[in-house]
Amino acid sequence: MSRRSLIGLATIGVLLATWYVLTMVTGTIDTGRFPSPDDVWLAAKQVVIKGYANGRLHIHILHSLRLVAMGFLFAISLGVPLGLLMGWSSRAEALINPIFLLVRPVPPLAWIPLAILWLGLGDSAKVMVIFFAAFVPTVINTHAGVRNISSPIIEAARMLGTPRAALVLEVLVPAALPSIFTGLRLALQASWTTLVAAELVGAIAGLGRILNVAQQDLYPGMILVAMIWVAILGWSTTRLLEAIEERALPWLVVRR
C-alpha cells in the first residue's frame, strides 16, 4: 500500500474516532444537532428493515435513481446533438446561441417553482428540472469539443473526400468525445444536486424525501444516512460513466 493511501486511511480513521469520542464519550457535540455513530447505525437499520418516510430504503433509492436517469438521459440525448450541430455549423451556432444564452445563466434550482406550477408536484416536474441542470453543461462542452478540433484534422479528412456521414461519425464525434464526457460528468453531478433539491420541495419517495421528513422529525441520524446514500449514488453513477468513458476512449488513457 502506498504512503498516500496509508495516510488517507489514517485520516479517515482519526476523523471517525474523533466523531465517536466527541458525540458518545465526552458529549461535546449535541446529538440533537449532529448524530453519533450509534444514531446513524440505528437510523440505517430502521430505514433498511422497517422503512422511513413512506418506504424502505431500496424504494427511495430506486425512485431517485430513476428520476436522475430520466432527466440525465433526456438532457444528453438532446444536448449532445445540439452541441454537435452548434459546433459544426457557424450558422446553426449564430441562430441558436442567443436563445441558449438566455437559458444558460438560470441556475437549475430556479426552475423548480416554474416546474411545479407547470407540471405539479409529481415526477415530471423533477425530470424537467434535472433536464435543465444536465442540458446546459452537456451543450456547452459538446459545442466546445467540436470547436476545439484542430482544423488540419478536418481539412485532411475533407481533402481525402470523406463522405459527410463518415466525417461526422469517424472524425467529428471521436475528436469531440473527451470534451463531451467532461460535459456529461458535470451534467451528472448537477443532476444529483438538482434531484435532492427538487425532492426536498416535495416528493412521495426518494432520498430528498427522507431528508425532508428527517429534518421535520429533527432526526439527525436519518439525515446523515440519506446524505451518505446521496454520496454513494453520486459516486457510483460517476464511476459508471467513467467506465463507459474508458471503453469509448480506449486511445486516451486519462488518469484523473
Added chain:
Amino acid sequence: MRLDPRLPIARSETVMLGGVGLLAFLGLWSGIAASGYVPRSFLPAPWEMIARFAHLLTNSFAGFTLPQHLASSLGRYGMGFGLAIAIGILLGLMMGWFRWLDDVVTPIFDALRFIAPIAWVPFAMIGWWASDLRIVRHESGD
C-alpha cells in the same frame, strides 16, 4: 441552408441569424401566451413579465421590493462565496506547499465531494449555526 463544417460566416450574418433566432423564440412565447391555449397564470406573455418587473422595482412582493430582495440575496451570496474562496485559496495553497497536508485533506474531500451541496440543507436547518451563517455554511460546502 448548407451546414458547412465550421466555416466562419460574416459578422453581419451572425447578427442577423441571432436576431432571427431570438425573434422566433419571443414570437413563439408570445404566440402561445396570447393564444389563450395555456392559462395566463401558467405562462405570462413577455410584455407582462416586463411590466411586472417594472412594478416590482417600486412595489413590494413578499414583504420587500425586488431591489431589496436582490440586495439580500447578493449579501448572502457574497458571504458564502467570500468565505469559500478565502478558506479555499488558503487551504489550496497550503496543500500545494505541504505534501502531508495534501495527503491528509484529499481523502476527506474525496469522501465529501459526492454529497450534493443541497443535502447539507437539512442539517443547516435543524439549527447547526445561527441565522445567515447556516446559509453561508452550505454555500461554502465543497
